[in-house]
Amino acid sequence: MTDQKQRKAVKLSDYEPPAFEVETVDLHFQLTEDCARVRTRMHLHRADGVDLHEPLHLHGEALELEALYLDGQPLAMDDFLLTRQGLSIERVPDRFELEVHTLLRPQDNTSLSGLYRSGGNFCTQCEAEGFRRITYFPDRPDVLSRFTTTIEADRQRYPVLLSNGDLVDSGDAGEGRHWVKWVDPWPKPSYLFALVAGDLHCHQDTYRTRSGRDVQLEFYVEHENANRTGHAMESLKKAMRWDEDTYGLEYDLDTYMVVAVGDFNMGAMENKGLNIFNTQYVLASPETATDADFEAVEAVIGHEYFHNYTGNRVTCRDWFQLSLKEGLTVFREQQFSEDMGSPAVQRIQQVRLLRSAQFPEDASPMAHPVRPESYVEINNFYTATVYIKGAEVIRMYHTLLGDAVFRQGVKRYLERFDGQAVTIEDFRQTLAETGGRDLGQFGRWYSQTGTPRVRVRDEFDPARGRYTLHISQSCPPTPDQAEKKPFHIPVAVGLLGRDGQALSLRLSGESVAEGTTRVLELTGSEQQFTFEGLAERPVPSLLRGFSAPVILEYDYDDDDLAFLLAHDNDPFARWEAGQQLALRVILRRVQGQASPNDSRQVIQAFQQVLEAPDLDPSLAAEALALPQEAYLAQHMDPADPVAIRAAREALRTELAQALASQWRDTYRRYRPEGPWRLDADHIAGRRLANLALGYLGATGAAEDNGLVQQQYHRADNMTDSLAALALLADREDEAAVTALDDFYQRWRQTPLVLDKWFRVQAMSRHPRVVERVQALVQHPDFDLRNPNRVRAVIGAFAQGNPAAFHDDSGTGYRLLAAHVIRLDAINPQVAARMALPLSKWQRYDASRQKMMKNELQRIADAPSLSNDVYEVVSRSLE
């Protein structure tokens, strides 16, 4: 196979339905210490209308084929064609049985795709194309089959043997071995197959569905983690209840199993009835997990559970439709998190993430539509665009249709396509039909790349009491598409009177005013909307709740923003006003145009938030956090991460000093008293107190530095301990060294916590952080084979510490490139992800551009590059 051919792009427009269907798959795994043998027996038939001469193609990779039988007859080498990508049989009957024997080496599988080992156990990861590393099979999501799995292994080493569905039989296999048999009654694509074999602790519970069925819930973890699964179990029960209450969806098997593994490429995987999770999203105890970790566990447990319908019962026709399951499931996960906590805080955090992770992707050479049109390696398309912009697109359907119609539409979609592999279009048509609306133009959100700009101008006619918004849209060209057509954009707006009251709104043509928020539908490139009956010029509150994933442009002056921050009744818009105010002030500073008045205004605005009589501590913590560096960088061309860091830190210091007594007060007042609890009050209290502590860490006063140290040494929970440690890690003094050393000694045996030790150092604002990171990658506990550790060091440094990564010397770029090359030989998927910060070179000045491109080229020139990394670097250099 030539290099050229191997790297051929797959195109959406080339889609062909499968030529053969696989009715049943009967797998038999024999697991041993040095290899695994898999016998697969399957029943296939030619799909309706497919030509008699159509050969059978099966995918297969990194496999040794030991034997092949067609209807019981062994096939000779010249009966079929074997390549590095799979095998083809020229002539097969319409209906037949195929038996394939393969040999694999899970012990040597460091890619963590297919069957591999983690912590002495066996586990699988089959999405997107890992099943073909287990056996020869039409490994595509539109081939759905009934799976039966038999696993045979050493009884002592692997007492727990799991697969999808229900356990139907088990027995002794002699020589200290045992076997079990699982049957999954639900037809599924191969990417949802899973197997686990190991010595694991099981935390069991039951859940009674609303129709009265009892479901066994089982969490499997390594024995030393036996007492850290409680929160995940509770989260699962909440998710099950929530999906029944919100979408009327009940779990459809007798057992729901979750296994936590320490080596995992992503967050978690929704395999039917047998989720496999990164330990990060299962294990949580107050001593080891922060409040944010607890929340993330709940969200990811929810996410994988919700996939049981949106993804598993109704799946994707092909991988271009990935957002069909991911966008919808992220949206459902977001709704769940909103219902479990504070909707406003959740929304703010969602938007922060979208802006820091997805907007930059949209502005990079890796930009692609929510439904991509071509890929070399599908694993590169599990992106912020497909997931979180995909969820924003679903949220817009929800906004346009309203909650009741949206839910009805989702139910109809799930009923209509149950057991099928479908497309994004199928979903859109079902929603359009349910809502009785034409959503044709809305489809552009899936096919057009890029972040639209929405520009608003306003005008007030005092004589007639009319206020008009002129709203226009545009979308800059992206590498894949020069021209964009107008999007269908819901723009939620409100108007505030000069006294700060939200006004009731009446649009031209309406007879009565109704509600304080209206969703304006922008479908043309420019439109106007007029509100009537206004006594004075209002202050507009635009894109409330962030009603569309766009960049809003409106010429607010600083006073308007301060006014909105004080009065807006939409919590998102209120937060946004504060962010925009701080953003401007920081950017002016970067440009050397700061006036003393600037900081005074931010200080005043922050003081108002802190002293508000109705202060909500968790919302306040969001409002008082300065915009992230990655977001600030998007407003500067070329971006200068070092200058941004300096300007942001300078404003932080000013805020710290000017409001020192307020921060101290806030810290004392909100820091929860008594032992740790995971309730809303304590979480919000810790959040605001730790934010205040962050500012106190910047006052420079000995008293405040002492407070940080004290918190580190006295904390009874990871949230407080890590918050203080992160502040100490920015410093160069003895106290910092002592705390980091203490943390290491205490947690060196606890991988997820040790990851935090690596991460705070990789993200630190310490002046010599690059040197530190160079030392961290030499540390005996650093391991390129463990994705969590790689993300904690390399990922945290290159994505979470822009000022250090973009250090003028170029050391950061070289360090990243060297590790991408080494990692590619071990784990291509993770290596490709780690390379992404280099793809954003266009955003920087000429000198940085040159250095970044040099490093991309160095990676491109490395011998035997994987498809994964090849695709990222070649697209970046195009």
Ligand code: 0A1
């Ligand atoms: N479907 C999972 C994400 C996932 C994707 C790929 C993986 O391996 C390459 C693993 C997990 C989810 O959305 O949670």
Ligand code: ZN
């Ligand atoms: Zn998902």
